[in-house]
Structures are given as C-alpha cells and as structure tokens.
Amino acid sequence: MQPSHSPNDASHQGNSAPLKRAMSTRHLVMLSLGGAIGTGLFLGSGEVIAQTGPVGAIISYFLGGLIAYMVMLCLGELAVHMPVSGSFGEYANKYIGPGTGYMITWLYWLTWTATLGTEFTAAALLMQEWFPHVSMWIWTVIFAALVFILNISSTRMFAESEFWLALIKVVTVIGFIVLGLMAILGFIPFHGMEHAPLFHNLTAQGWFPQGLFPIFSTMLIVNFAFSGTELIGVAAGETEDPAKNVPKAINAAIWRLLIFFVGTIVVISALLPYQQAGLSSSQVSSSPFVTVFAYIGIPYAEDIIRFVIITALLSAANSGLYAASRMMWALSAKKQLPQVFSKLTKSGTPIVAIIVTMFGAIPGLLSEQFAPETIFKNLLGIAAFTMVIVWTAICLCQFNFRRQWYKSGHKASDLRFAAPLFPITPILGFVFCVITGISMTQDSSMLPGFYSCIIFIALCYLSHFVFYKNKSSN
Structure with a gap:
C-alpha cells in the first residue's frame, strides 16, 4: 500500500517515509558555496594561473x-517545477529516458x-x-567519522554544520580579496615592495604567455571549481x-x-x-593563498590557510556525502536498488545510503601506500568529468x-x-559542457580517469537494460 503524501513531502515516489523539508535559503546558499569553495579554489x-597566465585565468574563471x-x-x-530529492536523475528519467536517468x-x-x-586525502596530507609522525590513514578515519556523524544526525543538523563550515571559507576568501586589493593599491606593504605593484604582473609576460589553448585545456579544472552549485537542486x-527559496539561492550563490x-x-x-602561482609537487599547502598572506606579513599565514583549507575540504566532503546518499535514496525509492537503501532514521536521514557512500573514502585510505598525488589527480579528474x-x-x-x-499549450x-x-x-550550456568534457582528453595524466568514466557510463546503461529486461520477463 502506498503512503499518502502531503505537498510538503520531499518525494512523490511512494517511499517508506518522505525526507523532511528542513532547509531555508540561508542553508541552500551556504550549501552551494560550501560545495564549490574547496580544492578547486x-x-x-x-595551477590554472600557472598554465594560462593571469589574463587567461581570469577569462577561464569568468567563462566557468x-x-x-x-x-x-x-x-x-x-527544481521549482519538480522539487524532488535525487533531482537530476528524476529529470533525466522523465525528459531524456529511463536509462539516462538511471545512469x-x-x-x-x-x-x-x-x-x-x-x-579526505588532501585534508590528511595537510594534517601530516x-x-x-601521525599516519595519514588515521586522519582520514577521523575526518570520515566526523563527516559521517554530521550527516546521520538530521537534515537540519547537517545544514547548520555546513552553514558554519562554509562560513569559515567565505570569510577567508573575502579577507583575502580585501587585503589583496589593499596591497595592490599600496595601502598595506607587500613583501618589502615600496611601490604599489598595481596590475603590472597581469600582463608582465604578455597577455597570453602560453597562448590561447590552455584557457580551454584548463576548463575542466575551472568547471570543477564551480561544481557544487548544483547541490541546490539536490536539496530542493x-x-x-x-518555488521561492531555490531561485533566490541560485542567484545569490552564482554571483x-x-x-x-x-x-x-x-x-x-x-x-x-604567474610562474610562482602553481603548486609545487611536494607540499599541498604551497597554495597561492599562503604565499600572498605571508608576503602581506600576516603571522602564521601558512597555519591559518592550512586550517581553512582543511575546513574547506571537510565542508565539501560533508556536502558530497549528503548529495551522494540522496542519489542512492532516490534509486531505492524507485525500486532500482533494494528497499533497504531508502530506510530512514527517526530524524529523517537515509542511514544505509550514507554508510555505503562512505566507502568512497577508501581510495583516500589507500593513498599513503600508493602515490597520494597520483590518486588525488585521478580522483579529481573522475569527479570533474562526471560533473560535466x-x-x-x-x-x-x-x-x-x-x-x-x-506543446501542451x-x-x-x-x-x-x-x-x-x-x-x-540550455543550448549554450550544453555546448560548453561538451567542449569541457572533450578537453579532458588533451591531458594525458587524466586519460585513465576519462576511460574509467566511459566504462562506468557503459556499465550503467548495461545494468539498466538487464534490470528492466529481467523485470519485464518476471
């Protein structure tokens, strides 16, 4: 027997219990910012500045x-027309086809x-x-446990924790921009320079020192930096x-x-x-943020930024576990996964889906034994391509x-x-996303991730075909 649904239920799919509507615009905007401001920024x-030059990087991020x-x-x-959890899959199912929705x-x-x-890998590298002397996998387990607890508590608790975690990075970025502009304009000293540099460095090596091509080849990194904004749709x-909160949150977050x-x-x-902006391979914390803060003369700049980046990474992981578990819940609610995956706690969180998704942290646990930076780059490539x-x-x-x-009048x-x-x-968005996806093939280090994604997509379609064939024959 199907349960009855009130207009406030999170889904109209006849699952055993609806997810709770517990988020406001404030939570949505910070969820979106929290998902986006992380490793990419x-x-x-x-990395983008080092590859494209300053003007190229500004164009890349503006295009992104x-x-x-x-x-x-x-x-x-x-999302306003059809606010359901597991949103994109549901839309693709309805407006492209069931196989694509499943995929x-x-x-x-x-x-x-x-x-x-x-x-988790990046946060553990920073803690190290x-x-x-503390093993990387211990930090990975600690961070995984923290994010897991925040997710299983309740939707309101998750949204509140994400709000404050995201706020730390938002305040840091605003502080960085304000202090940076003051240094550029000569109001505060910068690395012993007597004269304000103004914008000399922007074109010191020419407008496009590496040519125009890197602007397009780095688009995947740039698009990945903006990924997380679509969490608004998952949380709808x-x-x-x-109808009121989603459009407000989208406009606020993007600008x-x-x-x-x-x-x-x-x-x-x-x-x-611009050559100084890229990361050295040995230390993740050689972030341009650290260099700028240190040159301005802020004490413990490296420690401050390391702390902020760790909170940024945990915030992005917090959002990620939320989003992925809701996708699993949606598949189960449509009976494309066993019903146990849509099992909810009393506080309304999909506990089994969250536990299974946590196994995604396993590559982070393996990274101490197998080159962490290789794993990091490949996981980043997979995440970026699937997002596109x-x-x-x-x-x-x-x-x-x-x-x-x-057509319906x-x-x-x-x-x-x-x-x-x-x-x-939609046409321009579609074309740009396709170009961005193709750009991944131009970076040889990202090819393993690219082929892995193609195989995964093929397996999704194949399993959907087999699932429905069995279902219809039964």
Whole structure:
C-alpha cells in the first residue's frame, strides 16, 4: 500500500517515509558555496594561473562562472517545477529516458563518492604537515567519522554544520580579496615592495604567455571549481517553499562565486608572478593563498590557510556525502536498488545510503601506500568529468521539458520560475559542457580517469537494460 503524501513531502515516489523539508535559503546558499569553495579554489586556482597566465585565468574563471550560471538557471526551472530529492536523475528519467536517468543518478553518486576520496586525502596530507609522525590513514578515519556523524544526525543538523563550515571559507576568501586589493593599491606593504605593484604582473609576460589553448585545456579544472552549485537542486526536495527559496539561492550563490573566484584570481595574478602561482609537487599547502598572506606579513599565514583549507575540504566532503546518499535514496525509492537503501532514521536521514557512500573514502585510505598525488589527480579528474556529464544532462532536460511545456499549450509565464533566453541558455550550456568534457582528453595524466568514466557510463546503461529486461520477463 502506498503512503499518502502531503505537498510538503520531499518525494512523490511512494517511499517508506518522505525526507523532511528542513532547509531555508540561508542553508541552500551556504550549501552551494560550501560545495564549490574547496580544492578547486584554494589549490586548483594556482595551477590554472600557472598554465594560462593571469589574463587567461581570469577569462577561464569568468567563462566557468557563465557556464555554471546557465546550467543553474536550467536546473532552477526544473527544481521549482519538480522539487524532488535525487533531482537530476528524476529529470533525466522523465525528459531524456529511463536509462539516462538511471545512469545520471549513479554518475552523480560517483562524482561525490570520488570527491570524498580527494577531500579526505588532501585534508590528511595537510594534517601530516603539522604532525609528520601521525599516519595519514588515521586522519582520514577521523575526518570520515566526523563527516559521517554530521550527516546521520538530521537534515537540519547537517545544514547548520555546513552553514558554519562554509562560513569559515567565505570569510577567508573575502579577507583575502580585501587585503589583496589593499596591497595592490599600496595601502598595506607587500613583501618589502615600496611601490604599489598595481596590475603590472597581469600582463608582465604578455597577455597570453602560453597562448590561447590552455584557457580551454584548463576548463575542466575551472568547471570543477564551480561544481557544487548544483547541490541546490539536490536539496530542493528538502527545502521549505522551493518555488521561492531555490531561485533566490541560485542567484545569490552564482554571483557570490563569480566575485569570489574572479576576485581571487585577480589578486593572486596581480601580486605574484604567474610562474610562482602553481603548486609545487611536494607540499599541498604551497597554495597561492599562503604565499600572498605571508608576503602581506600576516603571522602564521601558512597555519591559518592550512586550517581553512582543511575546513574547506571537510565542508565539501560533508556536502558530497549528503548529495551522494540522496542519489542512492532516490534509486531505492524507485525500486532500482533494494528497499533497504531508502530506510530512514527517526530524524529523517537515509542511514544505509550514507554508510555505503562512505566507502568512497577508501581510495583516500589507500593513498599513503600508493602515490597520494597520483590518486588525488585521478580522483579529481573522475569527479570533474562526471560533473560535466551531469551538467550536460541538466541543460538537455530543461530544453526537452520546455518544449513539452509549450506543446501542451502552456506559456513560459505559466512557470513559477522560467530560465531566461530559451533556447539559447540550455543550448549554450550544453555546448560548453561538451567542449569541457572533450578537453579532458588533451591531458594525458587524466586519460585513465576519462576511460574509467566511459566504462562506468557503459556499465550503467548495461545494468539498466538487464534490470528492466529481467523485470519485464518476471
């Protein structure tokens, strides 16, 4: 017998108990910022500047923000119209096809499960710089336990913890941009320089010292930096009044991220020669943030930034475990996984889905024995590529949804939230995401991750075909 659903239920899929609507706009915005501000900004930004040069990096991040904004507008329209947990999989199922819906749900689960590995690995590497005699796997277990507890407590507790974890990094980024601009304009000293550098470093080596190609080859890193914004869509099913809160959160999050990312790149590029911005291979904490803070003269700059990056990584892992477990819950609610995966605790969290997703941290545990940086880069590549596929699907879903909407005699004005400039927005978002995905093949170190993703996608379609064949024959 199907349970009855109130309009406030998180899903209309006849699961044993609905997820609770416990999130406000404040939680949604910070969930989105928390998912996005992590390794991509604190560690990846220097890499992009080193490869593309300062002006190229600013263009890359601006383009990345524009792509993210187009995708989020498409997602906003779908999430307001159909606010369910496990959102993209549900939209792909309805507006592309059941096989693709199944694949996207699993792929998004893989995105965040792989990311869990990168976050725990990077956080453990950073802790080892403070405590070199403590084994990396001990830190990985401690961090995994902390994130696990925050996730199983309750949706409200998770949202609240994510709000404060994300706030630490937001305050750091704002402080970095403000102090950096003061140094650029000569209001505070910078590394013994008597004259304000202004923006000399931006073009000191020419506008595009490595040519234009690196702008496109680094797009995957840049897009990964903006990944996490789509968490708003996952959380729509657990949000109070999604029609009002989701569009507000999307606009607030994207504009803040653009200012944070582009502002950060401008500050780093103006203050440091671009060759100095990239990471050295030996230490993760040789982040451009540390260098700039140290040159400004802030005491314990390295320790402060290390602490902030660790909280950033834990915040991103916290968001990731939340997102991946909701995908598993959605598959179970549609009876594409055993019912045990949609089992909820009294506080409304999918306990079995959370436990199984935690096994995604295993690569982090292995990384001490097998080159941590190789594992880190490959996991990052898998997470970035799978994210791009999900974004591509979101654009296609919105395009198909809107065409169906018009065919059924409705107008755009009938929607509670309509993405502007249809069909340009979904088409451009789709094309840019495809180009970004293809760019992964240009980096030989990312090819193992690329092939792994292709095989995973093929296995998803194959298992869906077998599952439905068996189901129909039974």
